[in-house]
Amino acid sequence: MLLEAWHFVLERPDRFIAALATHLALSAAALGLAAAIAIPLGIRIASRERAALAVIGAANIGRTLPSLAVLALAMPLLGTGFAPSLFALTLLALPPVLLNTYAGIRHVDEDVIDAARGMGMSARQILGKVQLPIAMPVIFAGLRTAAVQVISGAVLAAYIGGGGLGDFITAGIAMMAVPQLLVGAIPATALAIGTDQLFGYLQRRMTPAGLAERAA
Amino acid sequence: MIELEDVVKRFPGSAHPAVDRLSLNVAQGEVCVLIGPSGCGKTTTMRLVNRLIEPDSGTVRIAGRDVMQTDPVELRRGIGYVIQQVGLFPHWTIAENVATVPRLLGWAADRTTQRVHELLTLVGIDPATAGQRYPRELSGGQKQRVGVARALAADPPVMLMDEPFGALDPITRKRMQDEFLRILRSLSKTIVFVTHDIDEAIKMGDRVAIMKDGALLQYASPERILAHPADAFVDEFVGADRALKRLALLECRSAMQPAGATLPAESIAAEASLRDALALMLQTNTDAVAVIAHGAPAGVLTLADVRGASRDDGAAASRAVGSSGT
Amino acid sequence: MKWLLNNWDQVLLALGQHVAIALTSLAIAFAISLPVGIVAARKPIVFRTAITATGILYTVPTLAFLALLIPVVGLGRTNAIICMVAFSLMIMIRNIAVAIRGVPQEIVDAARGMGMSAREILARIELPLAAPVVVAGLRIASVTVISVAVVAAYVNGGGLGTLIFAGISNDHAPKIWTGALCACALAVAADLALAGAERRLRRRTLA
Numbered sequence: 138m139l140l141e142a143w144h145f146v147l148e149r150p151d152r153f154i155a156a157l158a159t160h161l162a163l164s165a166a167a168l169g170l171a172a173a174i175a176i177p178l179g180i181r182i183a184s185r186e187r188a189a190l191a192v193i194g195a196a197n198i199g200r201t202l203p204s205l206a207v208l209a210l211a212m213p214l215l216g217t218g219f220a221p222s223l224f225a226l227t228l229l230a231l232p233p234v235l236l237n238t239y240a241g242i243r244h245v246d247e248d249v250i251d252a253a254r255g256m257g258m259s260a261r262q263i264l265g266k267v268q269l270p271i272a273m274p275v276i277f278a279g280l281r282t283a284a285v286q287v288i289s290g291a292v293l294a295a296y297i298g299g300g301g302l303g304d305f306i307t308a309g310i311a312m313m314a315v316p317q318l319l320v321g322a323i324p325a326t327a328l329a330i331g332t333d334q335l336f337g338y339l340q341r342r343m344t345p346a347g348l349a350e351r352a353a
Numbered sequence: 354m355i356e357l358e359d360v361v362k363r364f365p366g367s368a369h370p371a372v373d374r375l376s377l378n379v380a381q382g383e384v385c386v387l388i389g390p391s392g393c394g395k396t397t398t399m400r401l402v403n404r405l406i407e408p409d410s411g412t413v414r415i416a417g418r419d420v421m422q423t424d425p426v427e428l429r430r431g432i433g434y435v436i437q438q439v440g441l442f443p444h445w446t447i448a449e450n451v452a453t454v455p456r457l458l459g460w461a462a463d464r465t466t467q468r469v470h471e472l473l474t475l476v477g478i479d480p481a482t483a484g485q486r487y488p489r490e491l492s493g494g495q496k497q498r499v500g501v502a503r504a505l506a507a508d509p510p511v512m513l514m515d516e517p518f519g520a521l522d523p524i525t526r527k528r529m530q531d532e533f534l535r536i537l538r539s540l541s542k543t544i545v546f547v548t549h550d551i552d553e554a555i556k557m558g559d560r561v562a563i564m565k566d567g568a569l570l571q572y573a574s575p576e577r578i579l580a581h582p583a584d585a586f587v588d589e590f591v592g593a594d595r596a597l598k599r600l601a602l603l604e605c606r607s608a609m610q611p612a613g614a615t616l617p618a619e620s621i622a623a624e625a626s627l628r629d630a631l632a633l634m635l636q637t638n639t640d641a642v643a644v645i646a647h648g649a650p651a652g653v654l655t656l657a658d659v660r661g662a663s664r665d666d667g668a669a670a671s672r673a674v675g676s677s678g679t
Numbered sequence: 680m681k682w683l684l685n686n687w688d689q690v691l692l693a694l695g696q697h698v699a700i701a702l703t704s705l706a707i708a709f710a711i712s713l714p715v716g717i718v719a720a721r722k723p724i725v726f727r728t729a730i731t732a733t734g735i736l737y738t739v740p741t742l743a744f745l746a747l748l749i750p751v752v753g754l755g756r757t758n759a760i761i762c763m764v765a766f767s768l769m770i771m772i773r774n775i776a777v778a779i780r781g782v783p784q785e786i787v788d789a790a791r792g793m794g795m796s797a798r799e800i801l802a803r804i805e806l807p808l809a810a811p812v813v814v815a816g817l818r819i820a821s822v823t824v825i826s827v828a829v830v831a832a833y834v835n836g837g838g839l840g841t842l843i844f845a846g847i848s849n850d851h852a853p854k855i856w857t858g859a860l861c862a863c864a865l866a867v868a869a870d871l872a873l874a875g876a877e878r879r880l881r882r883r884t885l886a
Contacts, residue, residue: 138750201870203826204741206859209843213852289740293830296847306746310833315750322743333738405792430794440789444807444884454793489885503793513792 141316142323153305157324159219160301163291164332166223168284171230176276179238180264193239200232204290212297222299226290230283237279241272274344281336288329292321302328354381354543355402355511360411362397362567371397373567374411379560381510384537384544386558388551390590394567395547399513402545403432415511430454433504433512433542437519439496441488447473447499448484454507472502475536494525501533505540514546518553530556551591555579555598563587576602596663600628608662609644609652616650617641623651631659682853690842690857697838697865700756700831701824704763708771708820711764716775717801726776733769741766741830749834759836763827767820774816778809811880818873825866829858839865 146153182189208225215221245268253263269276295303302325309318355378362372372394379385387395400406401413404425413420420428441450448469455465473480476498488496497517504512518526530553537544548554554561555575562572563583571583579599582588592598606623619637621630623646630642640656683690719726739747744765748758782805790800806813832840842858845851 197870198867201822201866203829203862203866205826205829205840205843206862206866209847209855209859212847213855285738289742292740292742296844303742306742307833310746310749318746318749322746325743326739326747329738329740329743330735403792405788426794426796428794429792432792432794434789434792436785436789436792438783438785440783440785440787442786442790442804442808453795457794457799 138315138319142319145316145320153320156300156302156304156321159299160288160291160303160325160328163219163222163226163294163299163301164284164287167226167230167287167291168280170223170227171234171283171287172280174227175231175234176238179235179276180242180269183239183242189239193236196232196235199228200236202229204229204286205293205296208290208293208297217298219299222291222294222297225297226287226294229290230287233282233286234276234279237282238272238276241275241279242268244275245271270345274340277336277340277343281333281340284332284336285329288325288332292325354383354416355379355385355545356412356414357398357401358412358414360398360401360408360413362394362401362406362409370409370567372401372408375564375567375569377562377569377572379543379545381543382541383559384546384557386546386548386554386561387564388548388554388561389564389570391549392566393564395562395564396515397567398564399515399545399547402511403429403434403513405429430457430507431509431511433507433509435497435500435504435512435514435517437516439500441496441499441503443488446485446487447478447491448480450488450499451503451506453503454509458507460507468506469502472505473499475505476502477532478502493521494529497521497529498532501536510543512542512544514544516548517546519548519550526553533557552598555602563590597628597631600631600659600663601626603627603662605630605644605654606646606651608658609654610658612643612650612653616643617653619643620645620650621654622646627654627659627662630654631656634659683857690839690861693837693839693842693858694861694865697825697828697840697862700759700763700836700838701821701828704760704767704824705817705820707760708764708767708824709817712768712771712775716772717779719772719776720779729772729776730769733765733772736765737769741827742833745831745834754835756831756836758834759828759831759838762831763824766823766827770816770819770823771813774812775809778812778816779805781812782808808884811877811884814873814877814880818870818877821869821873822866825862825869829862 178192182192207229208222211221211225215224249267249271250263253267258266291299291301292303292306294301295307302321305317305321306325307321309315309321357375357377360372360375361370363370375394375398377385377398387398389395397406401408402415402420404413404420404423407421415428415432441447442453445453448466451469451472452465455468460468469484470480473484478495478498483491483495488499491499497520500517504514518529521529534557546557548557558575560572561575561578563570563578565586571578571587576599578587579591579595579602582591582595588595603626604623605621605625605627608627609623617639619633619639620643621633623644633642634640634656642654643650644652644654715725715729719729736744741762744762745758748761752758752761786804786808787800790804795803828836828838829840829843832838832844839858839862842854843862846854846856846858
């Protein structure tokens with residue numbers, strides 16, 4: 138079966154590479170957009186209690202929504218194709234990044250900020266030199282969660298014409314052709330696990346030395 | 354009642370044994386205080402008694418029975434256990450906490466309720482208002498009172514207490530010590546009490562065991578230890594002011610002389626300590642005070658008398674503070 | 680809206696199927712996670728191994744997982760349930776283990792010193808005090824499971840996803856709306872209900 142799957146790829150390398158490229162493009166773009174929106178937003182509301190209530194409330198609801206439901210809803214609204222998929226995936230990626238950014242900044246020790254202020258740092262400096270570096274591991278954990286979610290969601294984008302590795306899976310199931318199915322499923326799994334490991338590695342690298350936790 | 358015979362306990366990764374061939378007897382109804390610097394093995398020794406720690410060699414006996422021959426769970430249900438952080442179960446009410454061991458032992462419900470009521474009253478907590486509250490609603494001192502009540506619930510003959518008042522502020526601590534001594538007067542319990550505070554040890558203990566590096570350096574009454582420390586370490590441990598500490602254990606009436614024709618200007622109560630008398634003399638710059646008992650002068654105490662008492666061997670011990678009137 | 684009112688029986692059926700497989704999976708996942716979590720709480724190596732293994736399972740994309748199961752179990756509810764259980768294991772085991780380990784030492788020491796047996800301590804002290812965190816894990820698992828169940832319709836798992844897929848292939852927007860919105864509502868409802876339970880449990884067990 139695996140061998141047949143491999144042959145399938147060899148017979149149509151262009152199609153495979155195109156699907157893989159689309160998948161990566163969708164995922165990277167969605168993650169990038171989500172980060173670009175959610176991180177600054179999370180930073181801004183970290184100090185504004187009232188705004189935070191509404192935004193965090195919305196993010197908490199967003200976090201629970203089934204991925205396919207969100208993708209499917211994009212169809213009657215925006216049609217099918219790359220753009221609607223990107224829109225839906227970005228929406229899915231926003232909650233984890235936003236919630237983690239907010240939590241990460243908020244959980245910086247009050248005493249540390251007090252000391253920084255007392256030493257004469259401006260608000261901007263405190264943000265850049267104290268809060269963000271300390272919050273970075275948590276923010277990165279949010280990015281890691283979002284990345285895996287987006288790659289998983291991009292598989293589902295096949296249903297609304299977004300392309301990507303999901304195409305092989307859906308076609309394979311529809312035609313009960315297991316090799317084709319594997320051509321989609323195995324690379325998608327590898328991609329997801331690989332991304333998780335990559336972000337895990339980066340997360341460890343980005344943790345300031347003083348905050349690094351001892352191995353459990 | 355409690356016998357430790359040649360007990361040894363080693364922990365992995367440690368060069369010295371935590372408990373090094375320790376032999377100790379605690380008589381029934383006695384309060385034995387274990388004290389020593391950090392790491393001396395006092396807590397380990399206490400936990401050997403209820404088999405939370407098992408000895409590598411040697412025997413631990415309670416009422417003649419080897420603890421290693423007894424089912425540990427059953428053993429512990431017969432021993433009261435009080436620790437510094439109390440360890441009240443946060444998801445149970447105060448009443449449920451106190452009822453823990455009776456419930457484990459299968460007591461009837463109304464017998465348990467009555468006992469809980471009795472004990473909370475004994476430790477100074479109103480069962481009607483506090484019984485249904487939760488531990489988080491209590492202050493530190495109140496929590497520890499509940500801890501003591503919980504330990505007494507099944508009326509165990511033996512109690513183990515590991516720095517029970519250590520987490521309290523000094524004022525509350527003193528109050529708890531006094532309360533506990535009061536409670537002890539109405540009960541007969543054999544108690545092993547661990548502390549690192551020499552003043553607490555002197556106050557609470559019938560006999561005090563001074564430990565260092567797992568070994569027993571001296572095991573005697575507080576008066577004896579203060580009068581005759583066994584070695585240089587004990588001498589330093591009890592404090593450079595041990596002479597004063599000892600004076601605090603003796604009453605004025607024990608060292609006073611009959612009153613003469615003229616009385617000194619300053620006076621002090623007969624049951625006050627010699628240390629307080631000395632302090633009074635220093636404060637007022639006199640060297641004699643009148644001793645008053647039942648509202649009338651009973652004698653005179655001079656500086657020389659105080660000095661004499663402080664050199665006195667052990668005869669004064671029987672007239673120690675708190676024992677008059679018994 | 681009109682479609683919904685005319686076909687509410689279809690929707691109810693799909694909803695029923697959805698809830699049924701979700702609950703079945705959660706029950707199975709809990710039954711597996713509880714003993715594993717208890718052991719993992721005591722032995723770090725079990726913890727590390729269990730979390731690493733189940734963590735990898737969790738990372739696999741939903742549709743890929745379901746697809747990979749097809750050569751093994753074919754199509755249908757079994758396929759869906761296996762996937763849902765697999766995804767729930769990591770969070771449940773981790774939360775159970777962390778929760779039990781989080782019970783303050785002095786409380787367990789006091790319980791032991793008073794003569795509670797190991798089993799009594801686990802049942803009367805550790806598990807009740809671990810409950811809020813366990814429910815927090817159950818909350819995440821529930822939302823995950825509901826989400827997977829939507830996709831599982833594609834491998835004949837039934838549930839609200841059938842409405843969505845029918846809507847997509849027939850270009851019938853009301854079906855998409857109904858299926859998607861019901862799935863979202865179900866997820867949010869489950870999350871809120873369990874969040875409430877978590878809050879109540881936390882209040883009871885705070886020291």
